[in-house]
Every structure is written in C-alpha cells, then in structure tokens.
Amino acid sequence: MNKYMRLFQGTAFSSKSSKEIQILKDYLFCINRDGMIEKVIAPENSDYQPLLDAYQGKDNFHQLAEGQYFLPGFVDLHVHAPQWAQSGTALDIPLYDWLNTYTFPLESKFSDLNFAQEVYDDLVGTLLANGTTTALYFATVHKESSLLLAEICAKKGQRGLVGKVVMDDPEQNPENYRDADTQTALADTEEFILAVKDLAKSTKQGVYPVVTPRFIPSCTDDALKGLGELADKYDAYVQSHCSEGDWEHGYVQDRFHKNDAFALHDFGLLRDKSVMAHCNFLNDDDVDLFTETGTAVAHCPISNAYLANSVIPVAHFHAKGVEIGLGTDISGGFSPSLFDNLRQAVISSRMLEDGVNASLPAGNRGVPGSRITVDEAFYLATAGGGESLSLPIGRIQENYAWDVQIIDTKLPSAKLPIFNENEDLHDVFQKIMYLTRPEHIREVWAQGEKVHSR
Template sequence: MATIRYFKGDVFHTPTDGKLEYIEDALIQVDDAGIITKVTAKTDQGYEAELAKASENLQALSEGQCFLPGFVDLHVHAPQWPQAGIALDEPLNVWLDECTFPLEAKYADPAFAKAVYQDLVAQLLARGTTTVLYFATIHLEASLQLAKTCATLGQRGLVGKVVMDDPQANPAFYRDASTEEALADTERFIQEVQAIAKTAPQGVYPVVTPRFVPSCTDEGLAGLGALAEKYDVHVQTHCSEGQWEHDFVQERFGKTDTEVLQDFGLLREKAVMAHGNFISPADGARFVETGAAVAHCPISNAYFANGVIPIKRLKEQGVTIGLGTDISGGFSPSLYDNIKQAVMSSRMLEDGVDVTLPQNTRGVADSRISVIDAFSLATKGGGEALKLPVGVIKEGYAFDVQ
C-alpha cells in the first residue's frame, strides 16, 4: 500500500508568472514517488480533518521557516567549479584559452572529476538548487561520473557530454579526436545515463551538448540533432552569447545562431539555449515556435555578454526563460545572487549606462523586471524550460523544496 507523507508549513511560490502566492500553514501530501498529491490551505474546508489524519506521519516546519520551490539552475559548467571567480577581468578568449580549457582537459582523470563533482553537487544542494542542467567535458567517463554523482546525492541532474569536434576551432589538447568518435561517445553517453537513471528516483537525464556552433563541424551539429531526435532527449548549447559568437555564426552561415541551430535540429522542444543576448524578435519567434527556452545568466553576462538581454520583451513575446548561474563565467553558485543581478541588469537596460547621452534616449524603455519576476525565473521558469514538473508547489509536481 502506498504511503502518503504530510508536510506542514508556510509556502511561497509563483504558480503564475510574476505573482507571488503565499499559503499560510499549508498541508502538503506527498506520495512514495515524491509527487505532491494535494495541497490544503489553512482556510480550506476539511483542513482540520486532513491534519488529524496526518498526525502520525507529519513533518511540520518550525516558526519562521517556510517552503520555497527548489531552484532550477539552467546553466552550469560543472568542470569549471575549481576556478569560480578566477580571471573574470580577462577578455573571453584569454579566460577560455589560458584558464578554462586547460582546467577542463584535466577531467581526463575520472578520479579528479569525481572529487570536484561531489563537492559541486553538494554545494549547489546546500544553496537550495535541486535541479541543474550541466555541461560536463568532452570526456565520456568523467561525464558519466557527474551523472552518477547527481544520482547518488539526490539532485535532479541533466548532464551533457560536451562535443567540440572541429580541429580548426579548438585547441589540440582539448577537443574530440574526430566527429565520428564524438557522436559515438554521445550516443553511448545517452544510453548509459538512461541506465543510471533507473537507480535515481529523482531523475537523471542525458543531454545532447554541442559546446556552441563555432566549436563544431556541420557534420557534428547534424549528427547531434539526429541523436536528439532519435532518443528524444534534452539539448543544450550556447546561443548568441556575445558579439563575437553572434557575428562568427552570421559570417559562417549567413544566418543567426538561432536559425542555424534550428536547421540542424537542435532548436527544439526540451532545448535550452544559454544566454541568448543577441536574439532578435524573429529569433524569439523561432523559440516560441519550437518550444525551446533561454537560460538567462545575469552575472556571467555582466562579464562576457557585451550587452543586456531584454528579458521582459522576450517574456512578452512568449519565450520560455529560466535562470542560470553559468559557473564559472558566473562567480557565484547561488541563484539568489543571480536573482538580484537579473533585477539590476534589467534596470540598467531600462535606464541606460552612458551618462553622456540624454536621459530620454540612453536606455530601453519598459525593460525592468521585479524581484518576484526573477524569483519566478529561478523556479517556475526553469521547470517550464526543462519540461519537468518542478519549480512550483502544487498537485502533480515533484516535492522539490528548500
């Protein structure tokens, strides 16, 4: 017989975008699979009867505590955790070539990977992040280790083995040996993570992960799109993060990053595109059409994006958006910090930053978002982006709380 567990306490969440709902002394029923079967408010009829029935299997919060939805982090470079906060004053190419790629190359050692990943997953859980979309590295065994770590520690992990198969675009010491090997390893990775998931009731998922268009061959991108279709798995990559990437793709294909990703079958349902700072209204329409989502990374964008993404405009257009820390382009593992920065960045976009310009022309009108909007991105928005029942505390959703 199924056992129902009961939890009692105040709830704060955003079941509707931008609108905070408070439920005083909510009684939450959770089944054996960790799914919420009922939420009863103190003012609801039958509350006292439900509470009496729950008395032998009830966990109640103490005064001053409350339930929040677990955070959903849509963009973490797991191997970069040891360098969080390092060299962020350098240009992007220096940060990548002299710091990031040499560090990621070290994950050829699975023991090194295991030690880093155990610390990272534990640190994120301690900060209320219960679901994470991870980039790993090009290494199959180390990437599988990240999935195993999520399964063991109880985090809902979506993990991608990174593909960087273009020998002209990647350093010799850190790239896939060939396109064929990159695709074969990705398919094996998908199959093995699906096997690992059978031991993880919270869910662990494989993700097709080209690093970004400039690091991949046409054949590699097409092959990854085919694998995403074959296995119906999540997809992640970077999309129009900064001016260089945006311009590079335009010069190579004569199209925007968004158009190219769609052509290769990578802009699709269950796809999350990191950053998206330069996507146009026409690109936004492609996101809406395909069901793909944007991972907004406000802290790292302040360092490397060359601009501020118009979150409010994209939301009004119907684009699904969540929040990401982008460790380690973002120095903080906390989505609380990124909630704050999302609000700050939106205000800078609206007000403008060049004080030599007239006040009425220096910003982009009606661009600011509220802290509740940003909190919603970190919870409900992330769940919607991943097409998973997380980010809200209501019937039918996983009881992922902090």
C-alpha cells in the first residue's frame, strides 16, 4: 500500500535564504494526509527509483510536463478584501481623501451579506488563480460579513487570516461607517475570534482570526487597549497600518508625541504574531522595536507608489533583522498579483538606491545599498511571508505545507522566451519571476489539495 497520499515529480524553485534560490531539479515530493511535505527526494537518492516505480501510473502520482515548474504558493500579508470592488479606481488622490470619498462608502455596503458574498467569493478565487495560497485580510467593521469571508476561505481551500476591522472613534470615522461604540467593537471582535476559532476546527489548511484596529487614527485609546488585551487573551494575530504616509505618521505624533510603532506597542499590539502594513516612515528605534517584539512588516510596493509618500528602505530593515513579507494592499495596490508586486519591489528599491531627481549630482541622488534582487523579492512573497506569520509555509521543503503553484513556460498562447532546452535554471527562474501572468499558473495546491486549475 502506498505510504504517501500524493507523490509529485518535477523541478521546484524555493528560497534557500533571503538572498539565495534553491533549485530542486527533477525531485520527488512526498505529501502526507495532512497536506505536509513529508519527504523531499533527490534523483540520486536510493529511494528515488523504487518510489517512482511504485507510484507511476497511479491517480495520486503527479508528474510535471516539460517546461513546467513548481513554485511555493504566495503569501499576501495585506489585503483589504472589500476594496476588491474598487480596484483600479481613484488612485490619483491623497490617502485621506481616497478613504473618505471612495473607500469608506464602499466598505459600509458590506452590511449586505449578499453583496459581501459576491465580492468575497470573487476575490478569494482571483487570489488563488494568481498563486496566492495564504492571505491576511482586513474585512470591514461588520462581524457577520467578516465571518463570511473566513467561511469562503475555508470552503475554497485558501489559508485565510481574517480581521473584523475596528473603527470606533466618532470624531474620526464617518457616521454611517463605524462601530456603534467601543464596547460593541470589543465584544464583536471577541465573538468573531471565537467563531473563527470554531471554524478552524474543520478547516484543513487553517483559518485564523486577526485582531484588527484599522489604524490609530480610527480608534479610541480604550479600543486600542482592549484589542491588545484580546490579542493577549487568545494569543491572536494582530494587524494594522503603521507609519504609512505623512498624514498618518504625523497624526500619531501629534496625538501621542511618539511614533506609531511605540504607540501601538504601548497598547500591547506589537507581538510575535503582529504584522504591520507599509511602515515606510519607521526610524531605526522603531525598527529595533519591531525586531525585539517579533513584529513583521507587510511591504506593499505598488500601493506605496500611490499613497505612501516615500519608498520603504526594505533592504535596510531586513539587514536589521525585521521579518518582511509582501502585500498587494488591494485596492491601494491595483493588482491582485504578488508577481506584479515582487517586480515593483525590485523596481522601487532600485529607484531608492539611484534616486529620482536628475537635477541632483549622482552621488547625492539616492540611498546607497537599497537595491534588492528578484531572488530577494521572491523570498518576500514566499518564505518571508511564512516567517512573518510563524507558519510552516512559503518553502518547498520537508515539514512545510504543500502549497504550490505550477507554472507552465510553454503555453502556446503565452510562451516564455526560453529557446535553449538546456538554459541555466536560475535564468529560467528569473524569466518566470518577470514574465508570468495568471494564465501561466496552471494549477494551485494548498495543504495538499488542488484549489485552482485552468
């Protein structure tokens, strides 16, 4: 009787470190009933041929075709799920105006469960089709539709970390879109946490509740304190925005006379399971606090180009030991693809290093040492995201979840420019990073189950 639930054969790319790619050429990947990678077997291993003989021709044997490759499933650390309905809209106005004119009116509609079902169902399917097997979601202030998002993730096979958003300050939030009061916000959050934990008992790939103050400007001190206590009580994930742009960073300094990071920490919201979005304006003391507390950064390079007023020095933060992954920030970021975002991460880092003001002398124009490679950006989209969430995801190696996307470089309608059958595999990897579109992603698997195919 076959020992493994599934056996896969093919060439995989995975992160060996934050700067180095590992190429597993023609390996076997043995997946157990829990959807975990139990064994990774090289062609020269003595077990390789006997296993191949035992599984070939069986329904649970999966062999990649020529020109196909495995990548880890992507980990998206920052998605505003309701904003999928406005992606590509109004990105030409400042953040404060964008929120109040477009975003908050849209999010208020998610009290309607039918509307929420339509948008969330489409979003989760779209992210899976783009290779994203794990997503960290902001929902809305509505407890019921936030739970619906977690249920859709569970049903479709995506690993969803979902937060019911807290916006309780009547001075800072629109009358038609906020929590009724602080007590209601905290009670709804606790009920949401318990409901998602219950849902998780029957969800193979996992769903997780996330304590989610939208950001400091939308919350009262009492709400922030209560949310920190709930995170501690349930050992829950925490997410928020931190020092995203000039407006938010300045608002927190005016209110608390300290930077966002230290204000959040005072309320118990920086912890090993915390992921803070953007973080463009962190200084070195803030970064050290992130490192000490185990707080991760969700780097959203496309969104930052529109709304953050700066380029985040991601290489500097990483060098100081901060955990960093990538986020699409739908819809401040218009694209649901982490391929698009990892490309932009590289582009933005080069612009930060070289500078953008041609009237300045070259030596004064940029910030030396800021560039990252596409290998590093791939790490952020995969293993970096997994480390940020403290989950065994984002790598193709033993004791990690079988979360993979199968990339076909030989699609007749969209063939990648690979003309030498013996082309260096690292060069093939780079072409996949820069040129893959959704149609190249032929299958997506999460926790050992197929969740998308085309």
